[in-house]
Every structure is written in structure tokens, then in C-alpha cells.
Amino acid sequence: MTDLKELRGKIDDIDRKIVELFQERMEIVSGVAKYKKEKGLPVLNSIREGELIEKNINYLKNKELTPYLKEFYIKLMDLSKDYQRLQIDKAKEGINVCFQGTTGSYSQEALFEYFGSDATSYPVKEFEDVFKKLKDDNISYGVLPIENSSTGAINEVYDLLRKYGLYIVGNMTLKINHNLMAIEGAKLEDIKTVYSHPQAFKQCSEFLKDKGLELIGYHNTAVSAELVSEKKDKTMAAIGSKKAAEVNNLKIIKNNINNDDSNYTRFIIIGKTLETSDINDAISIVFSSPNKVGALYDSLGIFKKNNLNMIRIESRPVVGKPWEYFFYIDFEGDINNEHVKEAIDYIQNNSSYFKFLGNYKK
Numbered sequence: 001m002t003d004l005k006e007l008r009g010k011i012d013d014i015d016r017k018i019v020e021l022f023q024e025r026m027e028i029v030s031g032v033a034k035y036k037k038e039k040g041l042p043v044l045n046s047i048r049e050g051e052l053i054e055k056n057i058n059y060l061k062n063k064e065l066t067p068y069l070k071e072f073y074i075k076l077m078d079l080s081k082d083y084q085r086l087q088i089d090k091a092k093e094g095i096n097v098c099f100q101g102t103t104g105s106y107s108q109e110a111l112f113e114y115f116g117s118d119a120t121s122y123p124v125k126e127f128e129d130v131f132k133k134l135k136d137d138n139i140s141y142g143v144l145p146i147e148n149s150s151t152g153a154i155n156e157v158y159d160l161l162r163k164y165g166l167y168i169v170g171n172m173t174l175k176i177n178h179n180l181m182a183i184e185g186a187k188l189e190d191i192k193t194v195y196s197h198p199q200a201f202k203q204c205s206e207f208l209k210d211k212g213l214e215l216i217g218y219h220n221t222a223v224s225a226e227l228v229s230e231k232k233d234k235t236m237a238a239i240g241s242k243k244a245a246e247v248n249n250l251k252i253i254k255n256n257i258n259n260d261d262s263n264y265t266r267f268i269i270i271g272k273t274l275e276t277s278d279i280n281d282a283i284s285i286v287f288s289s290p291n292k293v294g295a296l297y298d299s300l301g302i303f304k305k306n307n308l309n310m311i312r313i314e315s316r317p318v319v320g321k322p323w324e325y326f327f328y329i330d331f332e333g334d335i336n337n338e339h340v341k342e343a344i345d346y347i348q349n350n351s352s353y354f355k356f357l358g359n360y361k362k
């Protein structure tokens, strides 16, 4: 009879190999989790599981083991899925993102929409602080509003994108519903002063006009709500999101006061490095053309020549050079595409200033 010790010795040798292979498999599975997270794919793929079980059963020489091997793979892939979910959750938890404003601001709402509610959000006072804060090792990304569908570009953010060597790595659009809010018991007739971001005043100009209200521009809609809540003054109101009213214990006196019901703000996500991925389909650049006949025309023509769809153009003045401009262009494309490279090379070589701002998902 074979010695039990000897058999166990053989099992130990096999197990060591299994552990090595198990570890190797789980490391690959972790890569699959990363890919699935980026593409927004579900962890479970029943078709792949079925195919994998069938294929591996075919490798079996001892067919008596079929149900055992089947069970083994079902359990193995359950563990694989558990591990993938853990990796995805860990990646979300680890993300620290900075935004301008305070709890309840639209930027924070955009941040949670983009990164998920497990992300840790850090508020800062000014737009520029978001850029500065990204120098900290523990902050990975920043979220900033870049344009509104009713009032246009947020110029300060455009200017800051040139000043700092950071990249646009994503963008997201949020529907903005502004509300007039005040402390409990206050009525519309009591309100004399309204605090909010100047952009919000513009977006609610129809509602605000002819009411004799004093409008005081503040850093941010949510900071305005915070102030009104602190002052406990019935004559003061703020304009901001429903969330800002909730977190500051304010009552909404009038909801949806924006001029246009389809009021959207587009936010950009900025990061420290250029992030490339095969799902990225939008590119942002900024350049300034020499002040001579046809220079801008030629630069823009290169997009048509390369069959690239321009989606946005903004201009900002070059301070110190009257009537010279920086042109910000967003166009569809992926940085690895030959036509994109050709267009970018042309603009770079024919501009007095050029900066690549990022390649991200539209």
C-alpha cells in the first residue's frame, strides 16, 4: 500500500504549483477588472464562463471527474468575480478629487456623478486652488465647470488651463436647476438681498428682474447657501441647487428659476498626466495664430483636410498683445490616429503658442 506520507508529499507539491497558478490567474483577473471598470462593463460574463467550463472539461482525460471540474471552475470564477469587485471598489475609494465650492455645489454633484459617490471630495475656495491642489500627492483629480449652455464659457477656467501643466482627462454634463432658498419662515416678499455666483444671476435674470432685489456675487452657489443659513436673516436668500438647500437647512421659496429649462453645465476633469485609452474620442488644444492674413483660416482648414470634426471653439485675449487671441479647439479624435497627429503637427508648427490639453471621452 502506498504510504500516506508519500501521497501527501505529492499533494503538497501539486498544491504549491496550484497556488502559484492561482496567484497568477488572480493577477490577470485584476487586469480584467481594471479594463471592465474603464469600459463600464459588468464583472459577470456568463457566456465567457460557459465557454471556459466547456473548453476545460474537454481537456479532461478522466471523464469521471467532469462534474468535479465543473464545480471547481464555478467556484474559481465566483472567487474571481469577488476579487474583481473588490479591486473596483478599492480603486473608487482611493480616489481623492478636488472641486471649487462647498458641500452641495454643482461641481461636487458633477464629481460624484463622474467618480461615483465613494470618491472623497475636497472643497477649495477658488478655481485656481483646484489647479494648485493637484500638486498634492494625495489629490488625483480636479473637477471644474467650463461652460454653460445659456451663458457660455467660464473664461477663468480656460485661462487657468493654459497657466498650469495639467491635462483634461474627462468631461461630464450636468443639468442645472437653480432654486431660490432662504431660512425657514421667509417668504418671497421678505427677500431683499440675494447671494449667488454671478453666472447663476445671469441664468436666472428673467426671474430676478423688476423685483428690486440686491444681487451680491459670491464665490459659489453652495457657499452662498451656507452664508444665508449662518446669518439666519429672513431678508437674505441664495440661488443654488436643491442639494445646497438640503445640506444648509434652507427652504426653497421658488424652484427652477432659470430662464431656460434646458440649462446645462459642462464640467471638465483635470489630472496630472495625459491619460490615453482606446475609448477616448475628444481632444482639446489651445494655440495662438500669428497676426497675418489667412493664418487662422489655414489652421482651421487642417481639420477639414483631415476629416476631423471640430466640436467647439473659444477665444481668449493674449494679455499684453491687444487684439491677439488664444484659440481653444475641441475636436473629435484619438491621439493615436494618423490624421489627428498630422493636424496637431501642422498647428503646432504654424502657431506662436501651442499646448495640448488632453484626450478624453466626449
Ligand SMILES: O=C(O)C(=O)C[C@]1(C(=O)O)C=C[C@@H](O)C=C1
Binding pocket: 029, 032, 043, 044, 045, 046, 048, 049, 052, 076, 077, 080, 081
Ligand atoms: O473573462 C472575463 O470577462 C472575466 O471577468 C474573468 C472571469 C474568469 O475568472 O475567468 C470572471 C468573471 C466572468 O464572469 C468571466 C470570466
